[in-house]
Amino acid sequence: MDADIRTRDLVVGYGDKAVLSGLDLALPRHAITCLVGGSGSGKTTLFRTIVGLIAPLSGTVELLGRDLGAGTDDERNATLQRVGMLFQNGALLNSMTVRENVAFPLVEHTGLPRPVVDALVRVRLQQLGVLHALDLYPSELSGGMRKRVGLARAMIHDPAILMCDEPSAGLDPVTSAGLDRVLVSLKGIFGLTIVVVTHELDSIRRIADHVVMVGKRKQGPPGVLFDGPATDFFASTDTGIRAFLDRREG
Amino acid sequence: MTGPLRIAFPERTTAAEVPALFRAHTVAIRASRAPVELDLSGVAVLDSAGAGLVAHWRRLAPPAAALEVVGASAPVQAVLDLYGRDPGEASADGPPAPGVFEALGERGVGFVGGVVAFLVVLTDTLWFLPVTLFKKGAKRRALIVEEMVRIGSQSFGIIGFLSLLVGLTMALQAAYQLRQFGANIFLANLVGLSMTREMGPLLTAILLAGRIGSSTAAEIATRSITEELDALRTFGVDPVEYVVVPKFVAISITGPLLAVMATAIGILGGYLVGVLYLDLGHDQFVNQMLGSLYLKDVITGLVKALSFSWAIVLIGAYKGLSTRGGPLEVGTATTSSVVVSLFAVIVLDAVYSMIFYFG
Numbered sequence: 075m076d077a078d079i080r081t082r083d084l085v086v087g088y089g090d091k092a093v094l095s096g097l098d099l100a101l102p103r104h105a106i107t108c109l110v111g112g113s114g115s116g117k118t119t120l121f122r123t124i125v126g127l128i129a130p131l132s133g134t135v136e137l138l139g140r141d142l143g144a145g146t147d148d149e150r151n152a153t154l155q156r157v158g159m160l161f162q163n164g165a166l167l168n169s170m171t172v173r174e175n176v177a178f179p180l181v182e183h184t185g186l187p188r189p190v191v192d193a194l195v196r197v198r199l200q201q202l203g204v205l206h207a208l209d210l211y212p213s214e215l216s217g218g219m220r221k222r223v224g225l226a227r228a229m230i231h232d233p234a235i236l237m238c239d240e241p242s243a244g245l246d247p248v249t250s251a252g253l254d255r256v257l258v259s260l261k262g263i264f265g266l267t268i269v270v271v272t273h274e275l276d277s278i279r280r281i282a283d284h285v286v287m288v289g290k291r292k293q294g295p296p297g298v299l300f301d302g303p304a305t306d307f308f309a310s311t312d313t314g315i316r317a318f319l320d321r322r323e324g
Numbered sequence: 325m326t327g328p329l330r331i332a333f334p335e336r337t338t339a340a341e342v343p344a345l346f347r348a349h350t351v352a353i354r355a356s357r358a359p360v361e362l363d364l365s366g367v368a369v370l371d372s373a374g375a376g377l378v379a380h381w382r383r384l385a386p387p388a389a390a391l392e393v394v395g396a397s398a399p400v401q402a403v404l405d406l407y408g409r410d411p412g413e414a415s416a417d418g419p420p421a422p423g424v425f426e427a428l429g430e431r432g433v434g435f436v437g438g439v440v441a442f443l444v445v446l447t448d449t450l451w452f453l454p455v456t457l458f459k460k461g462a463k464r465r466a467l468i469v470e471e472m473v474r475i476g477s478q479s480f481g482i483i484g485f486l487s488l489l490v491g492l493t494m495a496l497q498a499a500y501q502l503r504q505f506g507a508n509i510f511l512a513n514l515v516g517l518s519m520t521r522e523m524g525p526l527l528t529a530i531l532l533a534g535r536i537g538s539s540t541a542a543e544i545a546t547r548s549i550t551e552e553l554d555a556l557r558t559f560g561v562d563p564v565e566y567v568v569v570p571k572f573v574a575i576s577i578t579g580p581l582l583a584v585m586a587t588a589i590g591i592l593g594g595y596l597v598g599v600l601y602l603d604l605g606h607d608q609f610v611n612q613m614l615g616s617l618y619l620k621d622v623i624t625g626l627v628k629a630l631s632f633s634w635a636i637v638l639i640g641a642y643k644g645l646s647t648r649g650g651p652l653e654v655g656t657a658t659t660s661s662v663v664v665s666l667f668a669v670i671v672l673d674a675v676y677s678m679i680f681y682f683g
Contacts, residue, residue: 187342187343190380193380
């Protein structure tokens with residue numbers, strides 16, 4: 075299977091404490107992978123390790139065929155420039171307007187003329203329904219708007235990989251469904267590899283091609299409970315997965 | 325009648341090629357009266373930058389130009405469809421910018437609002453002071469002691485060191501003049517009076533504004549933007565009572581004590597110059613200085629120190645409590661609290677100097 079994101083014998087955690095161990099993952103290219111698990115299961119720790127925000131305790135993470143832990147800082151940064159990241163609360167730069175926030179990756183990494191950058195920013199914001207917020211500051215936005223602006227910024231430089239940390243959290247069902255449609259269309263048109271951490275079963279059903287579930291296992295330290303196609307995930311008879319699905323659905 | 329303006333896009337039209345295309349054709353498209361055709365028949369790869377260029381040109385082209393995209397393959401057309409047309413500036417329809425008088429009026433109203441908000445913090449602090457001291461004395465005692473230790477430990481060393489330097493410098497400057505008139509002995513009067521009435525409290529206040537005023541504003545502003553203060557309100561605890569009053573009580577004790585220390589160390593600096601440089605005797609210097617000081621001078625210094633301390637902590641608290649937004653606003657509140665505190669200290673010092681001089 076072609077994979078833009080691979081982990082090999084990865085152990086993630088904080089300090090000396092391992093949260094998840096023995097992670098050998100290959101997340102399929104041009105597909106949406108949903109990373110799921112109960113609260114405190116370590117999915118966000120894994121997510122942040124994949125994008126290089128947390129150093130792995132052991133093992134390796136490969137993005138687009140390059141080991142993040144090897145090579146120079148410039149090589150690592152070049153790889154990370156091809157990753158778009160949507161943080162849970164948007165993580166917008168508070169000193170900049172929405173326009174400046176979304177334009178930031180293009181201004182930093184391309185020589186595009188300003189009118190083209192502005193046009194791209196406006197189009198992206200319009201797609202996400204927040205064009206009216208163009209000249210507002212993050213402190214003037216609601217949580218949902220912040221997230222949509224964060225997504226516009228994550229997508230603005232045509233990343234090969236888009237990482238989304240709970241994109242639906244805090245959004246109303248209509249906006250959430252709209253956001254899911256955008257993710258699916260981005261995958262289809264640009265062939266993005268998308269990883270989404272989410273709790274929302276409706277969202278997983280709408281967007282997931284592949285599911286990775288992490289948490290406590292019956293034997294051994296916490297790790298991967300499921301790694302496979304979304305259809306298999308929903309059809310699974312495994313008691314741990316059923317408990318997760320039934321609790322969410324119930 | 326001229327023929328259509330035809331622009332052929334390269335096989336790869338990505339962020340790397342877009343700047344050159346933009347420079348080559350934008351002016352012509354904007355001015356074109358003939359139809360404009362964007363020929364994308366040769367394009368194999370079109371990224372969002374290329375699509376953004378098309379979206380921009382679609383908006384830029386005059387209606388007479390009737391800009392048209394031709395020859396796009398299905399995948400390229402899919403990218404173009406995703407970007408459509410640049411919607412332009414939605415915010416251009418917003419309210420017009422205020423005129424000069426309107427802007428002045430807004431600033432005036434903002435200033436008055438700020439003064440009122442400060443007075444609210446002041447009155448709330450005074451209102452909750454007895455509650456904190458007597459009703460919740462035991463609960464808040466630890467907070468007050470913690471604040472006193474923080475204020476004292478953060479400021480003790482630097483205030484002491486700088487006071488010694490100021491005392492030494494002031495005495496050396498004065499000695500230069502006094503020696504010429506054989507009036508060395510009056511160095512004791514000068515150092516004693518100026519440190520007690522003026523320099524001790526003022527120097528302490530300036531350093532407290534920098535260290536304690538700023539940290540008070542930053543702490544309360546951070547608590548405000550992270551909704552900690554809202555959480556306190558939902559528990560039925562007033563933020564002023566819980567956060568501001570302990571600091572107010574703590575600095576009311578620590579501020580004057582630091583000023584007394586600054587005064588004493590500053591006088592020590594003058595003493596060193598007097599004894600080592602002007603050959604004054606120990607008893608001579610001490611007796612002359614004590615003889616020149618009256619109770620009124622000591623009270624003047626203490627009143628100033630207490631007032632300056634109150635101004636610093638209340639301004640820091642007001643700036644912190646009125647912070648909304650994010651981390652940038654915390655920085656703004658912190659800087660602003662230091663500037664306003666220093667301004668207030670200097671103004672109060674001038675007022676007190678007049679009151680105590682003529683009073």
